Structure formats: C-alpha cells, structure tokens
Amino acid sequence: MAKNITFELSTVNLGPHEALSTKVQISSLEMGIYANNGTGKTFLSRAFRLSSKEELDSNDSNKLLTIGKNNGSFKFKISNTAEPGIFRELEFSINKDKIPIISKNTTGYLFRVFNDDYIKENLEGLKYKPNGEIDGYILGKEKIDLSKEKEELEKTKIELGLKERELKSKIAKAIEDLDSLSIRKNTGEYQNINYNNLFNSALNIVESEKFGDLITKHNQLKALPDNLQDLRNVSYLKKTTTPDQIIAFLDEKFTKSSIADGFKTKIKNKQAFIETGINLFKENNTNECPFCEQNLEENALKLIDQYLEYLSETEATQIKKANDLLSQLDLEKKENIETLKTFKNLEIEYLKNQKYIPSLANINLKEIKDLTELDSDYKTINTALKKKKDDISISLLNENIKIAIKNILLWIQDQNEKIQENSLIIKSFNDKKNNISSEKLDLNKRLCKARLIELKKAELETITEINNYNSKIKLLSDDILKKEQNEKVSKKQKVVETFTELLTKFFGSKYSFDDKTFCLKFKNHLLESNASDVLSNGEKSIVAFCYFIAETHKCINKEEDYNKLFFIIDDPISSQDFHFVYATSQIIRTLNKRFNIQRLRLIILTHNLEFMSIIIRNKIIDQKFILANNKLETLGNELIMPYEEHLRDVYEISQGTKNPSHTTPNSLRHILETINRFIAPDIELNAFCERIDNFADNEFLYSLMHDGSHGVLRLQKPYTDQMIKGACKVVSDYVLKDFAGQIKIITS
Template sequence: MINQIDIASFGSFQGLEWKKTVRDSGKSVKLFQRLNILYGRNYSGKTTLSRIFRALETRKLPLNYIGSSFTVTGEKGAVTDADLLTHNYDVRVYNRDFVTDNLSFLVNQEIGGVIKTFAIVGEQNKEIDDAIAAIEAKLGSVEGKAGLRFDLEAKKRERDRTKTAHSTALSGLEQKLRSHAAEKIKKNPLYRVPVYTIDHIKRDIDSTSKPGFSALTPEEQASKLTLLKQEALPDIEGTLAIILKLESLKATAEPLLSKAITPTKAIEELLKDSALQLWVKQGIGHHRDKRNTCAFCRQDLPHDIWQVLDEHFSKESGDLETALDAAIASVTDEIKSVAGLNTFTGAQFYADERTAFEASSKALSEALGVYEKDLEFLKKSLETRKNNLFQLVILKPPSHDAKEIEKHVQDINALIVTSNGKTRTLEKDKAAAIDALRLADVFEFADAITYDNEVARIATLKTGADTAGTAHTDAEKEIRDAEAEVQNLRAKQKDERKGAERVNSLLNNFFGHDGIKLEARDGADKATVKFEITRNGKAAYNLSEGECSLIAFCYFIAKLEDPESKGKELIIYIDDPISSLDGNHIFFMFSLIESLIAKPIKNADGSNAYRYKQLFISTHNLDFLKYLKRLSIPKKKLPAGEGKTKSTDDHEHFMIERNGASSNILLMPSYLKDYITEFHYLFHQIYKCKDQAAAADSHEPFFGFGNNLRKFLEAFLFFKYPYHDDRNDAFERIKKFFGEEEDTAVALINRLNNEFSHLEAVPDRGFKPVEIPEIAKVANYVLDKIYAADKVQYNALLKSIGEPERVG
C-alpha cells in the first residue's frame, strides 16, 4: 500500500510535506489507509493528485508536467518522479486522462475518436485449463509451503542471510580499516598524509604482503624517527689519513739497542750496578767544571776523578747516548701524534652514519691504542739502553695490526662520502623513512586484526552469497518463465467481445441503460475487433455528458477484469466519477463501486477477502460523499497481547483544498467526516448540551444552541407534521409536538428557539453570558419528549452519533 505523498512540485501542488500537513488535532501524523475518501471542491487539485497515481500506472509523467518532483512512499519502498519505470506498485486510475487515453471517442465524438478494445477471459478450454492448473501447481505458493514460489522464498532467505553475513563481515573489516586510516594514519602528523582513505590502507597492506618486505626492528624505527628530526648538515671536509712510523722508528732504534760498546778502563762497581752507573753519569753534568766538592756528601773529589770517569764513559758511549736521545724524541713525537690522528666527530655525521662512525672510530681508537703501546715499549727499550749503555736490549715483535687500522680508516672515509651524499638526498631519505614507518604501522595493524584470515573468510562468504544469489536468480527466472507460459495460455482464452459484453452488463444492471451499448465489431481486416457505441443498434453520436460518464466508468470497472489486472493486488484510484450525473445515477454509481470493488468476499473460514489492495475515491459532490460513507469499511488486525489479535477500521478521510495557487492535503474535518447529514449533526449538538457540566470542557454547543435547536426542530417537526393549518405560524408545530398543557416549557423552548438564535431584535443579548442551566434544562426536555414520542427513532438517532441506546 501507499502511505503518503510528498509533492515538491506538481501542478497546483507546491511544497507539500506530508508529515507537516496531514496531522490530527493531537498533532499525530496520519497516513493513507486501505480505503481512502477524499473530498475537494472543483479546481481544488483532485484531478492533479490523481495524475500522480496515473503516472505510477503509465510509468511516465503526463504532458506539460516536465520538471515535476514528488515522492510516493509505501510498503514497497519510495518512488520518485525519476523512478517511474522501476517501481513495483500495480495501480489503476480512473480520471479524465484515463478517458482521454482509452475512450477518445467520448472526448472527440466528431473528429474520429476511438475506443480502445480490451479482453477478459472468455469461455473455458479444458485442455488449456489443465495446462494452466499443472503450471500453477508447479508454481505453488508460500502459504501452501510447496512449489517453486515456496522454494523461491527459502532461496530468498538464504540469499539474504548469506548476503547479510558477507556484508556484515565486509563492513566490519572496512570499518576497522577506515578507522585506522583516519585516526591512526591520517591524523598522525608523523606520516604527513592529508588524504588517506580505505583504498590507501589496502594498498599499503598489499605492499607489506609482497616478498622482500620485512618489518622494522625497534632500533630501525628509532633510527628512522631520528632521521626525520635531522636537519641538513654541512659537508665534512677532507678525509682521514694515518701514516704509521713505527717501522721506521724501529729501524732506527734496533741498531742502537743492539750496538755493543766497552769502556777504555771500566769501573767494575758501575758495570755491576747499572743504577749506580746512571747516578754517576747524571752527576757528571752537575759537577764537571763547577766544583771539587761532592754535592751529596760534601767531601772533596779525588784529583783524578774526571780522568777515571772519562775512561769509563768513552766518546763511543757518549755518541750512543746522543743517538738514543734523538730516537727517544722521535718515538715520543709519534706517541703524541697518535691522539690527534682521528679529528672527526659523530656530530658531523647523519644519524645512520653516526652510529657506524662511532663504532669504526672506537675500533680505530682501540687499534691505535695497541699501536701506541708498541711505541711506548719501543721508547721504554730505548730509555733502558740509555740508562745502561753497556747492556744490549732486545726488541719483541709489535702487537698492532696495520691492516686493521687501515680498514677502519677506509670505513670512516666511506662514511664521510655517504654522509656528504645524504645532504643531497635528505628529503628523499626522509620520505622513504616516513613510508617505511607507515608501512610498519600498517603491518602491525594488519597482523593485530588477522587481516589475511579475515579477507579469506570474507571471500568465502562472498562465494556463498554469490552462489545463493545465483540460485535465487535462477529460481526467479524459472518462475517468470512459468508465469509467462500461464499468460500465454490465458491469452488464448482472451475474448475481446466479452469486454464489451461486460460493459453493457454493467450499464444495464446498475443504470438501466439498455438502449446505449458498447458493441464489439469486426475490423476492416476481419482479423481484429473494434469497439463502437450504439444506440438502438445504430452508431451513437452526440452523447450527453452523463452518458459519457456512465460508459467511461463502466468501461473502467470492466477493464479491471482484463488479464493485465485480474488476480493482482491493485491500488485503485477513482477520481470524481459522478460528473454530470443526476441524483439517481449518483446512487447507482455508489452501488456499482460498493458491489464490484468495496464489498468484501467471504472466505471459506468466514474471514473477509478484499478485491483491492488499496482504494482511493475522490469527489466534489456532497451527495456522493454521503453515499461513500456507507461503503464497506475494511478491517485490519492489530496485536492485542498474549498471542491474540483485535481488528480496527482500515480507512481514512481527507480533504483537498486550494489556497490561492497552491493545493494542499488535510484530514477531513469532523463536520464532514462524522455526520451523514446536517440533521444528525444538529441532534448531536443538542445532545451535547444535556449536561451543563460539559460546558466547562466544550462551550461551543451551548453558544450555538439557539440556532441548532431552531433548525433541528424545523426539520424534525416538518417530517413529523408535513401539514398544519396556519402556515404562517411556525410555533404551531412546536405546540402540537410538546403539547398545549405544558405552556411554561413550550414558552421556554420558543424563547430559546427565537431569542437565542437571533440578535437583531435583542442586540444586547450578544453582550450577556449564555444561561447554561437554562439551556441544559431545555435540551433534556426536548430529548425526553422525542424519546417518549418514539423510542425507536430516538435510539436510532443516538446510534447515528455513536452514543449508546437509552433504556427506560
């Protein structure tokens, strides 16, 4: 069914928003029901509204409605003006456009208008019936739990289940990917990616799955983070060059250490005591040519001390000592130079090269330490020989590795080249570091959510959903093919002449028109049939508007039985079918709608079956509206708790009104909806005044009591006393009904009947409060008198306004 219509622009409807407009007094939104009655004056927009439904039927907009915009919302989804070709509602509309499209002869009787033929199912053919029955049995039904339709429902459930499972799993994974991409990558200033979507993170995950990718170690991550903070460094000037002199120093020292010398006349005590010999040698420099007294013991030196000592310390030993001093000085210089061989620092290098440089620098320092120890040993050996010139010293082989030192030098020089090169590639290296860190992040995330396993699971679910979807599609096709075969078989039973006969039957049975008929005549080719309107067997022209309306509507009703409509759950819209009809025909039109559309069919179990899915009827005629209130009202079931159900009326009344150039849809006011006639309305207003306490909640009936009482008594007493002697005495009927003996009550009635319903003679009456107790008293008096006079009529009046019958 269709629930509501929102119309942005369509003819006289502009900016209609259903939920803002169609509300009851409690401001609750009301929707279309199964049966819908719409009332509107001429030119209010009734036909315009019907054209929206007609557009659903024809699946195209009417002429001159280009640029229209509307949305029809119902149980089969919403349909906009752009969806007319694809919706699933079966709609049939009777309106002016239906007549123009199908019965153009009625519109243009003098210029060759035609009446389109249609067929309904003709005489039964047992062979075809059996074939149709076999196919229908094969098709089965959901309710019968058998056949292709039942199997299709199961396949549909399986398709929906597998589709939902796949969709849920896929959306769950994609939500995780979107969340990580947006919150952890895009918003992280480290990665510098202003745009990073689910597609980007999927590509990154694919990159981490390729051969050759390895996750970053914590140390590597730390190194790349450090690189990102690194600013460009100046180039490192020069290279490291280390020339080791130990070998040349050793070549100089070895002859000195191994040269043997002897004194001219040795002093045995000195030869035996090298320390003493050194002490004496050092003392010579302090005493020669300076004093003749020993600076240590203060004793006079022997007169031949210098000759004895010169014979012991010969010129040869002096030359050796001098050579040793020179060698020691050279070795000392080399030792001093070792500390300054590596002048580079880690701060000159970029992060990655700094670590390697510091490692190589440390290794170089350790190797140079060994080299320095070899120099120290050489120096010590030279000093040992100098301190004991007459004793030879043997050198041991050096411990340092010159090749190792050279390797460290080359490594440092290579790092200098690399670091200098990084200045030119720093930005590129930073970009690569960012990519590596982002991929490391994505890799950890994918591992945490078991991405590969989830993708495999979703692929399996997709295969299952595709399989179930294919099975459902194949089942649908099989059903469509079977239904098409049924249509083909039924087409063989179609009889267009039966369509004309059905129209004539409706014209005759419901309207008594046996003179005007719709004849099915052979076409010029004898193979086709055409419809023609006849009067007394001859082609009819100059049909009245009323006759055109009767023929058109009977044609519409009969066409509901054609193969394209019969058996379908139809949404039927009937727009003002009583144009140019008199009172009798209006009633018969109502009877036709009630009998063939609205009246339910009884099922075997006593429940009602309806011949329509939803019914809309619009009119401008108040008499027809009065009849429409008598239509069979469909019921709908509502839950009542504990597995039980209750039913309620499934109908609603609406009003279409036009303010200026714009039409609107509203709920029908109660004065039109609830009362069949004004007479019933007036009785209800008087009944409301029987209890004076009711004035506290609703005072309107009390203010209008005088007018309402006067009009009600005029109508009631006219039918009670259609003739009275003095036609100029309106009070005569009141006295006849209420009795001459009750003068006081009758006078009070007459006062209220006249004074309270007129202000012209007593204008001050409009400036005084209403006398509530007096009104209630009169209301009860009148009602009691009617009850006493005719209990059956009184209770019928109560029933018409929804009040319980009066007893006693």
C-alpha cells in the first residue's frame, strides 16, 4: 500500500520527551506504538487529550511538563498527497503554573483519548457510577432525497468562492497601492482595508477628496523644500484716538482772534512755516533770520512780535490742531496702506508654498480690504478740518462726518480680526512645515480612507453579489438542516445502548446497566454506591473502556461528525485476563463498523508485547512502531509475533520447502505451548498433546521438543531430517485442521 501520509510529531519538555522529533511516511492512520513503561506514552495521550477538554487549567500544564522545566510545546501534523495543500495541525505551548495555550488546531478531528486520566475523571472519582447528565441530539440524514438541494448549495458555495477571490484580489491591489506610498501598516486606517470592512455598514469612513488627488498632494508634500522659512504675519493695525479727537475738535466752537482779518488770512496760509521760523528764532537768541541769516530790522522784529501775538491766541492754536489732526490722519492712512502692501507679499508667499501642506490646500488667508473704499470718508473728514481752519467759531460736526469716522474705525476693527484669523493659519502652516512627519501621517490616513471608499464604490456590485450568495447559502443550509432534523436521536439513548451492548459482550449476564438510575447492576442488584468495591481491577478497566467507547456519542452533533473521530487509546488492557484482552482487541477492531466510519483513525499505545502482537495479527493496525530514544522506529514482526514466525518455519519444513535446523524443536514446543495456554490453560502440555491426531504415533516428537529446546546433556539418539519433518507434519496438520486461518495468514 502506498505510503502517501506524512505523520509528524515533535515535543519539547513533555514528560520524558525533552526533544522528541518524528517524521514518518505511513499508508494509514491505524497505528500501534509499543513503549516500555516509563518511556512517556501516557504523556503523549495527555497531550492529545488537551484538544478535547472543555476547560483547561494550570494543572494540565504541570502534569505534562518535564520535571525541572518551566515551559514546553507539542506539535502534531498530518498531510496527505491525496489532499494537496491541506495540512492538519495541532500545536500548543505549556508554561509552569499557567493554562496551556492551544495556538493552532486545524486538524478537523474529534480526538477521543482513553488513558488513566479519563478513568479517574469520569468513573473512578464517581465510584464507577457514570454521570447521567447527557443532553442533546445527534442529527441524522433525512431519508428523503436532498441531493438536489445539496448540489445547489455546493454550486452556490463555489460561485461565492469565485467572487470572494475576485474581491480579495482587488483588496490586495488596494493594499499594494498604499504600500507603494510607504504608508505605515500599523495605522488603524490602513488595517481597516480588509474583507470584512467592505461589508460593515456600521463603519462610517469620511473623506472628501479622491485618492488620485491625494496622491498629488502626497507627491507635493515629498517635494517640500528643506530650507523653507517660517512665514511672518503682518502687524495689527494701530488702535487710534485720532477719530475721537477730530469729532471733539469739529464739534467745539472757538473764539476768533481780534487781529485784523487780512493779517490772519496771510498767516493762516503759511502758519506752519511761521511757527517753525519763530521757534528757530527763539532758539538762536539773535536778531538774525533763521532762514536767510540776514540781520532783522526794526520792522521785521515788529512783525515777529505780531506773529507771536497771533500765535498765542486761541484761533492760532486751533488751526495748529487742525493741521496736526490732518497730518496725523494722513500718517495713519499711509501706515495702513503699508500694512496692506506687506499683507499682499505675505499672501503671495503663502499661496506659493501652500501646496506643500496638503491639509492647508483649501485654507486661504482672510483677505484684507483695500483702503480705497474709504477714500470718500477720508475726503469728507479732510474737507471738514480744512473748513474748520477757516472759521473755528462754528461747529462742523454732522451725520456724514460721524459716518465717515465710524467707517474708518470699523474698517480697522474688521482688518484686525482678519489678521488675528490669519495668524492662526500661518502658525498652522509653520507648525506643519516644521513637523512634517505629523502632516505625512495625517495625509497617509486620508489616503487609506480615500482608497477604501474608492474600493467599496468600485466593487459595490461584487459586494452585493457576495451578500446575495451568503443569503442564499444560509437559506439553503437552514432548509437542509431543518429537513435533516426530522431524523434525530438522543445522545443519552445512544450512550446507554452502546454501553449496555458492550457490557454484555464482556460480562454476559453478570453485569448490566440500568438506564434510569444510570448505574451498574450485579445480578439484578443496583450498585449505586459500591460498584468500585464489587468490581475487580480488571473489571474496572473493562467497564471504563466500555463507557469510553459509548460516551463517544456525546461529542457527536451530526451523523457526519463520526467521520471526524480520531481515537488515542493508551493501554486499555490493564489487569485484564487473556480472554478479556482478546475481546478488547475485537471491540477496537470493529470501531469503524460501530460508528459507521469510512476511514478509521487510531493510535494504540501499549507496553504489553502480547497485546501488541494480537492487534497486529488481527490486522487492527496497519502501522507498527516502537517508541524509544525520543523517536518512533518501525517495529519488526519477529520481535512481537514469534508464534507466527515459528509456525512459518514448521509449516515450510513440513512442506519440504525448508530444511530443519537447531531451532526447529524450539519452534514445535512454542507452537504447542501457545495453543495449550490459549484453549486449555488448565491442562498440562503432555496431556494436551495427547489430544492431537498422530501425536502418539510419533513417539519421538515429545522428547524432540524437550531435548532439542533445552540446554541439557543430550540423552536421546540423533534425529534425522526425515524424522523432524514428520514431527513438523503432525503439528502443521493439527493447526491446519483446527486453526486453518493461522496457516492462511502465513501463506498469504
């Protein structure tokens, strides 16, 4: 048979197996493993049992760990050339005082493990009164023909698979696009791009820009100049009291000078010039003109006195104030114009570099209004001030002037508010420019969002089709399940039936089982609390094994689940008599028929060589190994089945195809002693041999067996080959007559 199955097993610090590593090719998963006591077979069964335990605790780790070690591991792997690409794996790690961690179980198997732990937990602790709390049903197959529905279901699953692969390839392309941009994989936005999120309606992703546009920004961000200077905002427009002074000045009525009007008119036109000259004249403290440096005559000095007199009066003072207000207003206007020019330059610089910062691409500086819109207001105020100079005795404040001044003040306030807003934008620009990694991260997140939105939009039709396929599959599956549920059987009922049947096979009418009290009966007496006292050690072992087999139904939910079973059986024959050992072997041999299993999966662990021989001779296992030196090695027939090898020698000698040898007497004795112990252990060998046809006629046969197989002084005469051949013929004929199957095995 082709060895197309690869069986791999490795452990670290698992009991005696500090570094077990095995990889063998086998033809089936019906295996027998022989191991001497203390070599760790029970630790292997415990390891497999972890996968089927409902609850794990730290004691499970401590029971498995090698003494003195703090951690260990177990790995089991099956692959089959008939199932290319499929790997059935079981992996777990153990740490001292901690719960085992099963990191992988892709076997698809239901492991059923029989060992001492099973007996202690399920029967010994309950004094061999099984727990009757068994709930649930095993769903059978609907007797009506569901092939059409199942064919439709399978077809839909195939179509779904094609669409899923198509969609997953598009997801892979989207991720590839992002990877080409060197986007970090640990961001939440990147990880959001997965199969499940395309169907997650609760996931609300928002991004206003397209993926392609954001790539352009991504490239612009990469092109950011290294030496780009910080932008500086314009200064705030000065808060001024000039408008308030103008209002007060225009509103007040002043007293005119008593000096002649002609002289005043002459001075008003050049008052500023005259004031400057007078001040210089006083500073020089001479009679020279401060402008032409000529000596001043009496008339000139008299004129200066008249100027001084005029300038000391109220009218001259107010005219000076009017001139000062006009100058001050004009100066502030020019300063504001300069601020506007500075802003224009700032705006140009910002617009030029704005493209490098994607998050600011759509954020522009607040525009500062042109001062020309206040020209008429300035003109109104200037005109009023000049008019006031002509006649300081009248009030010129009116509504138009108030509106003009208000407009100027509002303009200054409005522009300062915009400058304030711009300062935040400029600060943001500088901060982002100087911390470009943060800006890149933000843009990368936006790229991920945009790519997911784009993917979801582009694959909307495929997503809809997958949803429809899933809905159809659910409807078909529910319909099939509903029909299959029409035939179901109680798990408890199946456990009781199987347990009762197995007890009868082993004990006949001696022990039975009461399904109402869920306890054993001994000759119609309920053993509700004393079963452990009544049963012998061997009987306890048998009862435990029977219940283990029966309880298999508990882990089955659907009839198809029986084909997932994988039995691990560790020495089920402890303390059993020979006929019980044989019966146990036959129960194991028929597991596939009992559970209607298409392909039996079985590992038997034992330290009993005779039991190993039985399960091999009865073809219960196909693969036989010996566990030693931290690995599995093939076990030869000659080491475990000497009876068959002796019988083969004797039969071949009787047929003339082989010559007798010094081992032939020992072979004859071994055959007859084995049969004697099997069918009549209460009869001595010599008495047993007398029952064999032609044995008495071959008078030297008995002495040949003793003399030729014991290391004593030879007292008998030499035996010829013909005599020995005749003896072999007697024994071969006897086996052929009463046990023809044994001859058939060795000749097949």
